[in-house]
Structures are given as structure tokens and as C-alpha cells.
Amino acid sequence: MSQAQDRPASGATNVPRASGATRDHLGRPLVAVTGIGLMTPLGFGVAESWAGLLAGRSGIRSITRFPTDHLKTSIAGAVDLPEDREGAPLTAAARVERLAVLAAEEAVADAGIGGPGDFPGPLFLGMPPVEVEWPHRFDLARHGQGPEAGRYPAMIAAAEGRRDLFETCLFGGVGERLADRFGTRGAPISLTTACATGASAIQLGVEAIQRGEAAAALCIGAEGSVQPESLIRFSLLSALSTRNDDPARASRPFEKTREGFVMAEGAAALVLESLEGARARGARVLGLVLGCGERADKFHRTRSNPDGGAIIGAMRAAIADAGLEPAQIDYVNAHGTGTPENDKMETLGMRAVFGDAPPPISSNKSMIGHTLSAAGAIEAVFSLLTIRDGRLPPTINHETPDPAIPLDVVPNVARDAKVARVLSNSFGFGGQNVCLVLGAEPAG
Amino acid sequence: MTEPVWITGIGLVSSLGEGAAPHLAALADPAAKPVLDETGFAPFPVHPLPPLDLDRQIPKKGDQRQMEPWQRLGTYAAGLALDSGAARGLVGDMHLVVAAGGGERDIALDEAVAAELAPLPPAEAARLLNERLANGLRPTLFLAQLSNLLAGNISIVHGVTGSSRTFMGEEQAAADAVRIAAARLAEGRGEIALAGGAYIAGRWDMLLPYAAGGSLWRGAWAPVAQRLAGGTDGGMVMGTAGAFLLLETESHARARGAAGLARLTMVATGAARRRGKDTARASTLALAEQIRPLLRDGYAVLSGATGAAAPGTEEAGFLADLRESGPAQGPLRYSADLIGHTVEAAFPANLALAALALGQDGAPAQVLVTGFGLWRGEALALVERIDGGAT
Incomplete structure (x- = not known):
């Protein structure tokens, strides 16, 4: 089963795989990360975002992009862009695309791979669903005629000839434009697994390389959904923090007084290559994606099974896929949303997988908020930087420890640690859980 | 690919009905006439959702209430595929790849808010929008709208938990969902998978972008060949379908005695x-x-x-x-x-x-x-x- 550029699939046999430093314990090609890019509430670019994270800075602020009257939550980790105009901010689809472009440009340049507009592999884009939004609807209703102007048939009549609206709101639109811009190969794949989306995008890239379907992959997680309807939808699920008066202290993962997550925006891009290919072209290797694990939950639409089965299963599957034992994990980059439920379940998972002496775990979301579709990718990048610099980012706002959470959450201040392998957790609404194991490059 | 992949189960619902029989009858008859609703969404003809006995595939009313028609249709069709492949007992390690669009919006709320607020000065409209949505949106609708919650509901209702991925991107998403589900089986990542998607034609919120793109056929239905032959732009007549395939490695199917419908x-x-x-x-x-x-x-x-x-x-x-x-x-x-x-x-x-x-x-x-x-x-x-x- 293959894409256009693939080797012929028919007749291919299961050739014995050479072992060696560029193959993993299952004989699959090791997958290297050779380029990274970030857009986060802490800054544009990897350097600024990582410096902010290590400094324990919060990127959560009051929303200024649109009026917040009547909203229960009026704070977010919004990433405002130069394209945002007073009273006419970008729609979510446009923001997702712009953030993805900026992160991918940084990652591709960082990797020094391919040529301009000629990326030698497929695109895997984790993004939120996009749709016709209120500014569009108001615009169409204003152009409609008579008392029926707000009705859908009238808005449809007013939308005639609006090819731009069609292309903006297609689910495949953002991916197609990114594929065009970066010249990725084959059909771009856009995907959503809720809060695990960014990790799923990386997993798909890893699998494509392991299968020999691609030599490289551009994996992106992007989110740009801070707009009124999204905030209200999450508020109606009682998922969001309402500490509007103190934005920087609102995201409190693993802390006793936590009461919800903070919506945020951003993007991360990773250039994946087979380690063999990366070395052959003399690329700098930032680290490896050693393993991916996933498990779906069947318990509830927004809650994990109280037994933690799917979370535990995903964590264990990732570690096993990497050919490791739990004791070989040095640090866990938490899902750590700051909802009472998630952090309790993640603690349960940590204790089940790692026993009485789990490794340190910290939540980037305490500083950047929950970047939803981007989170798994952003946190994978931060995990690689943690390995590179030997420094654990903190969980800020850790004021009152929760006795039900007996974990070393790297409270408030970053600290040095020798880190060779990180488990990065992503657990999504709808029960879609994905964990990644990232590691340092082995001596070559 | 290294391991042959079979289709061992089919879950298919369309305007023609559900299961193999109505679809085989239509395939066998070159003059088969489609089922149409030419008035409900005029000027656009659509192929409507057939009546479904939801209780057969989504037994809990609570689950049904958490979904809107798109998720229900997909969840229903996924269940049919499991039944067709006699695979109910295999769901724990079954992989799932869904191609999804967006779930239904609250059309009445959209229309009321658009009619009321569009004529107002933008700043005032923006403030009132928050209030109207905060009071008008139903909490369950958010989950019913979420694209990945079709897969989520298939996990919850049918217990499919090996893995869960949702691809977005119209027709292409579904082709890649099937391609990747099959490729993973072929290379030995699991032995059985469910892949598919659902679409509801009778939705104003989906007709809007397609109409904006000039993509929809208007007026009386015409067969595809006629639409393509007219020297015009042609156009789509949207159909309603839930379609899931149970994909399985040949060796796994043979070992459990499952009949392959096709390779x-x-x-x-x-x-x-x-x-x-x-x-x-x-x-x-x-x-x-x-x-x-x-x-x-x-x-x-x-x-x-x-x-x-x-x-x-x-x-x-x-x-x-x-x-x-x-x-x-x-x-x-x-x-x-x-x-x-x-x-x-x-x-x-x-x-x-x-x-x-x-x-x-x-x-x-x-x-x-x-x-x-x-x-x-x-x-x-x-x-x-x-x-x-x-x-």
C-alpha cells in the first residue's frame, strides 16, 4: 500500500534486515530528528520558546484579540500574529496555516534538507477541524437580501463565487497549501486525535520511515483555535480554568488547586529522517524517536477509564516499542493539562508504569497552556531540547502540593539532569492516547 | 506489502438502505434509480439518510443522545462491519482509522444569531455573539461536532481500542485511511483493522462551503455521465453514507476461519x-x-x-x-x-x-x-x- 513515489509494493518480500547502529531492536530503520521549529505563546521560534520555558515564564495572558464579555474564561495562551488586524483577527483556519508555515520554515531550514519548495518526503499535519466561522457567516448574512438573510439558503446564495471560502474551510485545504509551499511528496495527510494530534502526526511520520515508504517526513502539529465559540464550547464542558484575574498563575498542572486547562495556540514542526539517511548527508542529529505507543479508551468521551488502562497501555507500548524497560526512562514530559481529572489519571499511570520511584515529570502546559492539536508536537520538541541541554523544564505555579500526586514534578524551577530518554505523554478527548519515547543519538 | 490483506467485513449504509442486498440489487440493475430528496435542500438534490434502527448498533440511548446524525451513522456502519466480519470478539486489539469531516452545527442557532447580529456594528455584534453562544450552545453538541469523536464513539460503543486515528481532508482522507490501515497490517503492525467514514448529505452547514466553491449540481438529478457531458462545470449530488471495511491479514482471517469477501x-x-x-x-x-x-x-x-x-x-x-x-x-x-x-x-x-x-x-x-x-x-x-x- 503505497504512495506515488514508492517502490513497487507487489512482489516485495520480507527481506531480512541488516542490524547495526542505524536499525532498532526490531530491525527497523532508526528515526532521527534533524530539524525543529516552534511557535508558542512564549515566543516565535525554538530559541525564544525554550528560553522562556527554562526561565519558568508564563505565556498565558488576557485575551485581547476579541471582546471577552460574557465569557467564563477570558485568558489563553494566544499567539497573535502580525496579520491580526484590530477587530478582524485571523480565523482559526488561517491562523493554523500561518503558524504551521512559520514552524515548518524554521524546521526545514534547521535540517538543511531538500531545496526550496522541495522537501524529500511526505507531510503529516496534525491540526484542529476547521470550518466556516462567525466572521464568514456575518459577512454572508450582511450580503443577503431581506428578512431571510440569516438563513442558510440565503447565506448560500450570498456565497456564490466565494471559491476562497470553499478552499479556506476544506479540511484538506491547509495541508494542501503547506504541501504546495514546502514541496512535500505524495498526498499530505491531515489528522486529528484531539489532544494527542501532534504526537499522532509524529507517529505517522515515524511509521512511514520505518516502513521504508519515505526517507524523510515533515511532521507538524498546529493549533489556532482561540476564538469565542471554541472557548465557549470548552467552557460548557467545564474543562477550562477560570482564573481570569491572574493569567500567569492559571495553569497549575499537578497542583492541589488546579481547576482546568488554559487554551493555547502554537505549532511545532519536526523533520524526521532515517538515521542512516541523516548521517549519509552529514546532517546534525538532534535526537531519535525511539518508540511510539497508542491505545484507545472506550470508557467515556471526556474521561479516562478509572482503571487507567488505556493511558498505562499507551505508555507501556511506547516504551516497549523503543525496546526499553521503564527504568531506562529518565524523565517524562507530561500531558499535564491541569484538569483535576487528567493529572489524577496521569499520576495513576506513572505509578503503574514506573512503580514507587517514577522519574521526574513536568508539564510544559503550566507555562504555555494546552496547545491542543499542537501539544504533542511542541512537547516532543521540548523533550528533545531537554535531552540536548540536560535541563528539565519546570512545572510552574506549584504552590500547594497535592498529596494525591506523589510525583517529582520539577516544581517551579528548571534543574540540570542527565537525560538520555524521555517519555512524552499525550492523552486526548475521545480516548485517543499516544506516547512517544525520544532519545539521544547513539554514538555512531 | 508483505502480508496479503483481505476485506473480511463490510458495514455499508446509504440512501439505498443498509447491508449488501440493496446495494447488490442496484449494482445488478443498469437502470437502477437512486433514492433522492429533491426538495428539502433545493436547489440542491441530495440522497437522504435512510431510516435506521439505531438501537441495533448503538444500544444505549445515552450514547445516541451524545451524537448527532453524522456520528450515529458512522458508528452504526462500523457496527455493521463488525457483525459482517463476525469480529465482535476481536475489538480489543483492533486498529481504527476514520476519515472524518465535521459534525453537525446547530443550524437554528446559527441562523438566529446570524440574522440578529449581522446587521449590527461589528464591535457590538462581537460582544453579543459571546452571550448568544454561551446561552445557546448545548454542551453535548461540541462533542457531536468534534471530528475525532466519530472514532471516539466507535471505541466507546463497540469497544475498538487497539488504536484510533482520524484523518481529515475530504475524499483523500478516506483513501489514505484505508491505505495506511492496510499498510500497517501488511507490515505486521496488528492483524485486524476497521477503516472508513461517514457523510450526511442533508446538511446546510456542509452545503454552504461546497456551494461557495461552485461544486454542487442544481435542479433535477441527472446521472454522472450526463453531468460530465454537458460542457458545463457539472456538479456533485451529495450522498449519505456510512462505510466501514474490516481489513484483516490473510493469515489471521484463515486462522479464525473468517471468509474473505475480497483481497x-x-x-x-x-x-x-x-x-x-x-x-x-x-x-x-x-x-x-x-x-x-x-x-x-x-x-x-x-x-x-x-x-x-x-x-x-x-x-x-x-x-x-x-x-x-x-x-x-x-x-x-x-x-x-x-x-x-x-x-x-x-x-x-x-x-x-x-x-x-x-x-x-x-x-x-x-x-x-x-x-x-x-x-x-x-x-x-x-x-x-x-x-x-x-x-
């Missing part, structure tokens, strides 16, 4: 930019390089043509190229003539129709399934009868 010999996808020389026709011809050596005289073609002229012309060119350079082509059918164009459900539905057709007496041993997305995306699949197909 999914090849799925290939691509995405031409559709400008200059990078045409859909050329993209698909490149995909066909892998399939051409496997084709034998008389292979049937099940076309996923949308009804829109631009991709339809490209497909006609591709099929002509394939005729010139390959074995004799057998009969061609447009699935959209039977069930309409069903976007994220189209490719899996067409694979399901192909697999069903293969089981009929006198049917060709191979069906080439095509997918030429309305805007982007090309896909080909070769589905073969298991007793006589190429290996």
Missing part, C-alpha cells in the same frame, strides 16, 4: 497540484504503474467520480490512457449514480461496493476503484476475488 491487493494515493503539467491524470497514471501489471482482461472499473467536470475530465483521460496501455477494460460504473458523492465515505463505500460485486456470479475477478477528489487527491485501489486473483 485488497493495492491502494495507492497521490495529490497533484492540478496546475501546469502536475495534473490529476498524470498523478493517477503514475499511481497506476503499480497496478497495471496486475490487471487482467475484463477488469471492471468502479469510478468514484464526483460529478464535477474538472476532475471527471481528468479521470476520463486517465481511463483512456489505461485502456490504451493495458488489458481490455470491462464495465464502468459510477458509484455516485447509485448513492451520490459521499466525500469521506466515498472511497470506503466504493471499495465495499467493489468487494460485494466480486462475490456475484459472472462478475469480473478484479475491480479497479478510482477516486478523483473534487478539489485535490487521487486514489486507486485494486480489489480482487480471493479464489482467482493475482498474487
Whole structure:
């Protein structure tokens, strides 16, 4: 089963795989990360975002992009862009695309791979669903005629000839434009697994390389959904923090007084290559994606099974896929949303997988908020930087420890640690859980 | 691929009805007439949702209430696929790849808010929008709208928990969902998977963007060939379908004594930019390089043509190229003539129709399934009868 550029699939046999430093314990090609890019509430670019994270800075602020009257939550980790105009901010689809472009440009340049507009592999884009939004609807209703102007048939009549609206709101639109811009190969794949989306995008890239379907992959997680309807939808699920008066202290993962997550925006891009290919072209290797694990939950639409089965299963599957034992994990980059439920379940998972002496775990979301579709990718990048610099980012706002959470959450201040392998957790609404194991490059 | 992949279960619901029988009847009758609603969404004809006994596949009323028709249809069809493949006991380690659009919006709320606020000064409208939405949106609707919650509901209702991925991107998403689900099985990542999607035609919120793109057929229904032949832009008649395929490695199916309905010999996808020389026709011809050596005289073609002229012309060119350079082509059918164009459900539905057709007496041993997305995306699949197909 293959894409256009693939080797012929028919007749291919299961050739014995050479072992060696560029193959993993299952004989699959090791997958290297050779380029990274970030857009986060802490800054544009990897350097600024990582410096902010290590400094324990919060990127959560009051929303200024649109009026917040009547909203229960009026704070977010919004990433405002130069394209945002007073009273006419970008729609979510446009923001997702712009953030993805900026992160991918940084990652591709960082990797020094391919040529301009000629990326030698497929695109895997984790993004939120996009749709016709209120500014569009108001615009169409204003152009409609008579008392029926707000009705859908009238808005449809007013939308005639609006090819731009069609292309903006297609689910495949953002991916197609990114594929065009970066010249990725084959059909771009856009995907959503809720809060695990960014990790799923990386997993798909890893699998494509392991299968020999691609030599490289551009994996992106992007989110740009801070707009009124999204905030209200999450508020109606009682998922969001309402500490509007103190934005920087609102995201409190693993802390006793936590009461919800903070919506945020951003993007991360990773250039994946087979380690063999990366070395052959003399690329700098930032680290490896050693393993991916996933498990779906069947318990509830927004809650994990109280037994933690799917979370535990995903964590264990990732570690096993990497050919490791739990004791070989040095640090866990938490899902750590700051909802009472998630952090309790993640603690349960940590204790089940790692026993009485789990490794340190910290939540980037305490500083950047929950970047939803981007989170798994952003946190994978931060995990690689943690390995590179030997420094654990903190969980800020850790004021009152929760006795039900007996974990070393790297409270408030970053600290040095020798880190060779990180488990990065992503657990999504709808029960879609994905964990990644990232590691340092082995001596070559 | 290293391990052959079979289709061992089909869950198919369309305006024609559910299960194999109504679809086989339509396939067998060249003059089959589709089921249409030509007034409810005028000027756009649509193929409506058939009546479903939801309790059969979604037994808990609470689950039904958490969904809107799109998620219910997909969850229902996924259940049919599990039943069809006698695979209820295998769901714990079953992988799931869904192609999804967005769930239903609250149309009445959208219309009321648009009518009230659009005439106001933008700043005032923005403030009032918050209030209207905060008071008007139902909490359950958010989950019913979320694209990944079709997969979530399939996990919750049917217990499918091996893994769960949701692809977005119209027709192409479904082709890649099937391609990747099958590729993972072929390489030994799991032994059984469920792949598919759902689409509801009668939705103003989905008709809006397609109408804005000038993509919809207006007025009285016409068959695809007629829509493509008119020298116009043609147009899509949206169809309603839930289509899920149970994919399984041959060895796993044989070991549990499951009957294979068809072999999914090849799925290939691509995405031409559709400008200059990078045409859909050329993209698909490149995909066909892998399939051409496997084709034998008389292979049937099940076309996923949308009804829109631009991709339809490209497909006609591709099929002509394939005729010139390959074995004799057998009969061609447009699935959209039977069930309409069903976007994220189209490719899996067409694979399901192909697999069903293969089981009929006198049917060709191979069906080439095509997918030429309305805007982007090309896909080909070769589905073969298991007793006589190429290996």
C-alpha cells in the first residue's frame, strides 16, 4: 500500500534486515530528528520558546484579540500574529496555516534538507477541524437580501463565487497549501486525535520511515483555535480554568488547586529522517524517536477509564516499542493539562508504569497552556531540547502540593539532569492516547 | 506489502438502505434509480439518510443522545462491519482509522444569531455573539461536532481500542485511511483493522462551503455521465453514507476461519497540484504503474467520480490512457449514480461496493476503484476475488 513515489509494493518480500547502529531492536530503520521549529505563546521560534520555558515564564495572558464579555474564561495562551488586524483577527483556519508555515520554515531550514519548495518526503499535519466561522457567516448574512438573510439558503446564495471560502474551510485545504509551499511528496495527510494530534502526526511520520515508504517526513502539529465559540464550547464542558484575574498563575498542572486547562495556540514542526539517511548527508542529529505507543479508551468521551488502562497501555507500548524497560526512562514530559481529572489519571499511570520511584515529570502546559492539536508536537520538541541541554523544564505555579500526586514534578524551577530518554505523554478527548519515547543519538 | 490483506467485513449504509442486498440489487440493475430528496435542500438534490434502527448498533440511548446524525451513522456502519466480519470478539486489539469531516452545527442557532447580529456594528455584534453562544450552545453538541469523536464513539460503543486515528481532508482522507490501515497490517503492525467514514448529505452547514466553491449540481438529478457531458462545470449530488471495511491479514482471517469477501491487493494515493503539467491524470497514471501489471482482461472499473467536470475530465483521460496501455477494460460504473458523492465515505463505500460485486456470479475477478477528489487527491485501489486473483 503505497504512495506515488514508492517502490513497487507487489512482489516485495520480507527481506531480512541488516542490524547495526542505524536499525532498532526490531530491525527497523532508526528515526532521527534533524530539524525543529516552534511557535508558542512564549515566543516565535525554538530559541525564544525554550528560553522562556527554562526561565519558568508564563505565556498565558488576557485575551485581547476579541471582546471577552460574557465569557467564563477570558485568558489563553494566544499567539497573535502580525496579520491580526484590530477587530478582524485571523480565523482559526488561517491562523493554523500561518503558524504551521512559520514552524515548518524554521524546521526545514534547521535540517538543511531538500531545496526550496522541495522537501524529500511526505507531510503529516496534525491540526484542529476547521470550518466556516462567525466572521464568514456575518459577512454572508450582511450580503443577503431581506428578512431571510440569516438563513442558510440565503447565506448560500450570498456565497456564490466565494471559491476562497470553499478552499479556506476544506479540511484538506491547509495541508494542501503547506504541501504546495514546502514541496512535500505524495498526498499530505491531515489528522486529528484531539489532544494527542501532534504526537499522532509524529507517529505517522515515524511509521512511514520505518516502513521504508519515505526517507524523510515533515511532521507538524498546529493549533489556532482561540476564538469565542471554541472557548465557549470548552467552557460548557467545564474543562477550562477560570482564573481570569491572574493569567500567569492559571495553569497549575499537578497542583492541589488546579481547576482546568488554559487554551493555547502554537505549532511545532519536526523533520524526521532515517538515521542512516541523516548521517549519509552529514546532517546534525538532534535526537531519535525511539518508540511510539497508542491505545484507545472506550470508557467515556471526556474521561479516562478509572482503571487507567488505556493511558498505562499507551505508555507501556511506547516504551516497549523503543525496546526499553521503564527504568531506562529518565524523565517524562507530561500531558499535564491541569484538569483535576487528567493529572489524577496521569499520576495513576506513572505509578503503574514506573512503580514507587517514577522519574521526574513536568508539564510544559503550566507555562504555555494546552496547545491542543499542537501539544504533542511542541512537547516532543521540548523533550528533545531537554535531552540536548540536560535541563528539565519546570512545572510552574506549584504552590500547594497535592498529596494525591506523589510525583517529582520539577516544581517551579528548571534543574540540570542527565537525560538520555524521555517519555512524552499525550492523552486526548475521545480516548485517543499516544506516547512517544525520544532519545539521544547513539554514538555512531 | 508483505502480508496479503483481505476485506473480511463490510458495514455499508446509504440512501439505498443498509447491508449488501440493496446495494447488490442496484449494482445488478443498469437502470437502477437512486433514492433522492429533491426538495428539502433545493436547489440542491441530495440522497437522504435512510431510516435506521439505531438501537441495533448503538444500544444505549445515552450514547445516541451524545451524537448527532453524522456520528450515529458512522458508528452504526462500523457496527455493521463488525457483525459482517463476525469480529465482535476481536475489538480489543483492533486498529481504527476514520476519515472524518465535521459534525453537525446547530443550524437554528446559527441562523438566529446570524440574522440578529449581522446587521449590527461589528464591535457590538462581537460582544453579543459571546452571550448568544454561551446561552445557546448545548454542551453535548461540541462533542457531536468534534471530528475525532466519530472514532471516539466507535471505541466507546463497540469497544475498538487497539488504536484510533482520524484523518481529515475530504475524499483523500478516506483513501489514505484505508491505505495506511492496510499498510500497517501488511507490515505486521496488528492483524485486524476497521477503516472508513461517514457523510450526511442533508446538511446546510456542509452545503454552504461546497456551494461557495461552485461544486454542487442544481435542479433535477441527472446521472454522472450526463453531468460530465454537458460542457458545463457539472456538479456533485451529495450522498449519505456510512462505510466501514474490516481489513484483516490473510493469515489471521484463515486462522479464525473468517471468509474473505475480497483481497485488497493495492491502494495507492497521490495529490497533484492540478496546475501546469502536475495534473490529476498524470498523478493517477503514475499511481497506476503499480497496478497495471496486475490487471487482467475484463477488469471492471468502479469510478468514484464526483460529478464535477474538472476532475471527471481528468479521470476520463486517465481511463483512456489505461485502456490504451493495458488489458481490455470491462464495465464502468459510477458509484455516485447509485448513492451520490459521499466525500469521506466515498472511497470506503466504493471499495465495499467493489468487494460485494466480486462475490456475484459472472462478475469480473478484479475491480479497479478510482477516486478523483473534487478539489485535490487521487486514489486507486485494486480489489480482487480471493479464489482467482493475482498474487
